Amino acid sequence: xxxxxxxQIERPDSPSRFVVVCEHASxxxxxxxxxxGLTPEQQxxxxxxxxxxxxxxxxxxxxxxxxxxxxxxxxxxxxxxxxPNAASAMPARSEVHDIPGNSVIDATERLNRTRAVYVPFHxxxxxxxxxxxxxxxxxxxxxxxxxxxxxHGQPRAVEVGLIHDSDPDFTHCVAEAAxxxxxxxxxxxEPYSAQDGVTHMLAMHAxxxxxxxxxxxxxxxxxxxxxxxxxxxxxxxxxxTAALGLYDSRKGHDSCPSS
Amino acid sequence: xxxxxxxQIERPDSPSRFVVVCEHASxxxxxxxxxxGLTPEQQxxxxxxxxxxxxxxxxxxxxxxxxxxxxxxxxxxxxxxxxPNAASAMPARSEVHDIPGNSVIDATERLNRTRAVYVPFHxxxxxxxxxxxxxxxxxxxxxxxxxxxxxHGQPRAVEVGLIHDSDPDFTHCVAEAAxxxxxxxxxxxEPYSAQDGVTHMLAMHAxxxxxxxxxxxxxxxxxxxxxxxxxxxxxxxxxxTAALGLYDSRKGHDSCPSS
Numbered sequence: 369x370x371x372x373x374x375x376q377i378e379r380p381d382s383p384s385r386f387v388v389v390c391e392h393a394s395x396x397x398x399x400x401x402x403x404x405g406l407t408p409e410q411q412x413x414x415x416x417x418x419x420x421x422x423x424x425x426x427x428x429x430x431x432x433x434x435x436x437x438x439x440x441x442x443x444x445x446x447x448x449x450x451x452p453n454a455a456s457a458m459p460a461r462s463e464v465h466d467i468p469g470n471s472v473i474d475a476t477e478r479l480n481r482t483r484a485v486y487v488p489f490h491x492x493x494x495x496x497x498x499x500x501x502x503x504x505x506x507x508x509x510x511x512x513x514x515x516x517x518x519x520h521g522q523p524r525a526v527e528v529g530l531i532h533d534s535d536p537d538f539t540h541c542v543a544e545a546a547x548x549x550x551x552x553x554x555x556x557x558e559p560y561s562a563q564d565g566v567t568h569m570l571a572m573h574a575x576x577x578x579x580x581x582x583x584x585x586x587x588x589x590x591x592x593x594x595x596x597x598x599x600x601x602x603x604x605x606x607x608x609t610a611a612l613g614l615y616d617s618r619k620g621h622d623s624c625p626s627s
Numbered sequence: 628x629x630x631x632x633x634x635q636i637e638r639p640d641s642p643s644r645f646v647v648v649c650e651h652a653s654x655x656x657x658x659x660x661x662x663x664g665l666t667p668e669q670q671x672x673x674x675x676x677x678x679x680x681x682x683x684x685x686x687x688x689x690x691x692x693x694x695x696x697x698x699x700x701x702x703x704x705x706x707x708x709x710x711p712n713a714a715s716a717m718p719a720r721s722e723v724h725d726i727p728g729n730s731v732i733d734a735t736e737r738l739n740r741t742r743a744v745y746v747p748f749h750x751x752x753x754x755x756x757x758x759x760x761x762x763x764x765x766x767x768x769x770x771x772x773x774x775x776x777x778x779h780g781q782p783r784a785v786e787v788g789l790i791h792d793s794d795p796d797f798t799h800c801v802a803e804a805a806x807x808x809x810x811x812x813x814x815x816x817e818p819y820s821a822q823d824g825v826t827h828m829l830a831m832h833a834x835x836x837x838x839x840x841x842x843x844x845x846x847x848x849x850x851x852x853x854x855x856x857x858x859x860x861x862x863x864x865x866x867x868t869a870a871l872g873l874y875d876s877r878k879g880h881d882s883c884p885s886s
Contacts, residue, residue: 452761475762482761491750502711502741503734571835
């Protein structure tokens, strides 16, 4: 039996409706893959994980008293926000960097990584959501990402992106609440959107149940220190709480979506 | 640790693109729930399972040399085609029948059944699909159901219904191929459709990956004998194979959908 890298779950029994997820939380490179031939600098760069996302997401989940589900290993070994048939799940190149350990991924290796990383993480997350639905809690999925300020040599002006899968409603409520607080420059479906294949986790876990959801993308230079991470988490906790109030009042319900 | 009722999986390693599923295959009423207070007649009626669906689906999967994933216990204990927050997952009443053992389902019992039946089945099915995607096979999901000829006293004229989740393309190809063979009277999204909440399995396992899919509903009086079950399976195998040819030629691909 090969190793299985389970999801890291904090506060699983919290009664909060929010569930905070961070698929790109980790730059851990465990055996049997090791560092994939990357330099130390590459192992701490945005290609390996989303810098700042873990501390912001952890603080946010704490402020919301919400379950927090995060990745145990680097996205370059398996990107948990991509399906097993996507080349970008185990990319041979990321932005301007070749990934030596991913230059040749045959079917056996693709299957091995899928079994070891993708399947256990998504099973753990789907169990958590199913159990909450059964227990009468309608989850609100919030996934926390950061993006690089310079991509392929081009600076990105957007500070915070709010991205949705097929149902935009909750994300629009977050944008409305966030813009009212005017702390960051916020845009919906920037710097990319579901059409770029970046909402796989939401498509797997929110959309089939009709759950309100948002993918939060913060430019990583804005969450590079403990102080700015704390500020971002506080701003987000406030915006998300206000957004859920807006969403519920407009939907006319505050309990489980029924089927 | 409570019991877990795993999915029944036949032919898991077949290289076929088709994956045949049957969520309402079984009228087994195991402990700790037992027969839920149902009469012997009710335990073999359409409320307990889809009569005829298991033999047709098994024969179909055999003809297609496809993996076959089916439910281990009655839909009245847990309906695997419904989410854990749906009242219809553990219905207190089904068509004109009260279900005594489901008259009061508290949060603990809902959670117990979700953990024992829903979570293991969907984890097994999702693992099978993820592994096939990793292995370079783009699955085509076919779920086999039957419906009762008389519902709430009204006869149903439709013989075969073909129902899709959000992407209608493959289902329309099946309808085109099926109607060319004119063996049954076939209609799309009859006797019900995704809007009735009957496509949960497809929403969980096909739609997030953009997989071609169809839910086949055959009126159960047409598959009441071994002979008619065999005929239905042969007709379906032929129609589905032709439909996949149509679908691939129109999509311009015959391998995995890429992301």
